[in-house]
Structures are given as C-alpha cells and as structure tokens.
Amino acid sequence: MQWSLRLRAAERGIWKSAQLRRMLADAGLEISAxxxxxxxxxxPPTMRLEELDVLCTVLECTPNDLxxxxxxxxxxxxxxxxxxVNGNGNGDDKPNGGGTGPAVSPRFGKPRSTPPL
Incomplete structure (x- = not known):
C-alpha cells in the first residue's frame, strides 16, 4: 500500500504533524507523538479502524484517499x-537463507523438563 497522509493533509492546509495531532485530539483521538x-x-505498520475513521473525518477524505x-x-x-521456500532465497546454501542466526531444529522426542515441586 502506498500511504498518502502528508499529501491529503497538505490538501487541507496542514503542513506539520503536530497540527494534525492537535486536530485529531480535538476530534477525540489522543495519540502519542x-x-x-x-x-x-x-x-504505518498497523492502524486501528477507529483511528482510521477519525483520521478520515478530520481530513475530510476516505480510506481510499489515504x-x-x-x-x-x-x-x-x-x-x-x-x-x-524453494531454497533459492539469495543464492547461498547457508541455513536460514544466509542469515547470521543459528538454524532452528525441532525438539522431537525431547520433552520439556518438568518444573520443580
């Protein structure tokens, strides 16, 4: 998804994030800096629908505009x-696609220890 918040805000004359944050707070959505x-x-990696709803109301737009x-x-x-998945990640034959971490193997037949009594 391409995120167009700054463009939509600019169309409404909002040039700074602090200004938008204040407008969101006035509309009932308090978010952190x-x-x-x-x-x-x-x-944003995630956004609640309630947040998106308030954001669209403040910017007078739809989610499709953002x-x-x-x-x-x-x-x-x-x-x-x-x-x-096919093992052709980056051409390396290293475990985990050449990552730096150790390969993880299953613990078949090795149950977890029981807690002390």
Whole structure:
C-alpha cells in the first residue's frame, strides 16, 4: 500500500504533524507523538479502524484517499517468498537463507523438563 497522509493533509492546509495531532485530539483521538511521527513519516505498520475513521473525518477524505494498492509489489513479494521456500532465497546454501542466526531444529522426542515441586 502506498500511504498518502502528508499529501491529503497538505490538501487541507496542514503542513506539520503536530497540527494534525492537535486536530485529531480535538476530534477525540489522543495519540502519542511517536505514533504520529510514524504515520507522518511513512506507512504505518498497523492502524486501528477507529483511528482510521477519525483520521478520515478530520481530513475530510476516505480510506481510499489515504491508501493506494500496489499490486506489483505484492506480485514481487510472492516471487521472492516462493524462491525462499524453494531454497533459492539469495543464492547461498547457508541455513536460514544466509542469515547470521543459528538454524532452528525441532525438539522431537525431547520433552520439556518438568518444573520443580
């Protein structure tokens, strides 16, 4: 998804995240400065529907105005994920796709110890 919060805010004459944060608070949505920063600076990893509803009300827009699907990125991810599953992640033959962490192996036949009595 392409996140267009700053563009929509600019269309409403809102140029600073602090100004939008105050408007959201006036509409009943108190958010932290850190959360506002993540919304303003880039695509938020998560957003509650209630937050999206208030944001759209304040900006007089719809969720479609704030988010634009990017199907090409989804298709690219699908290909990359399929390569990783097939063992073709990055051309390395190292465990975990060449990552720095140790490989995780299952604990078959090794039950967890019981707690002390």
């Amino acid at each position: 850190g959360k506002m920063s993540s919304w303003w600076a880039g695509t 988010m634009t699907p990017e199907p090409d990125r989804v298709a690219a991810r699908r290909v990359r994920d399929a390569d990783t």
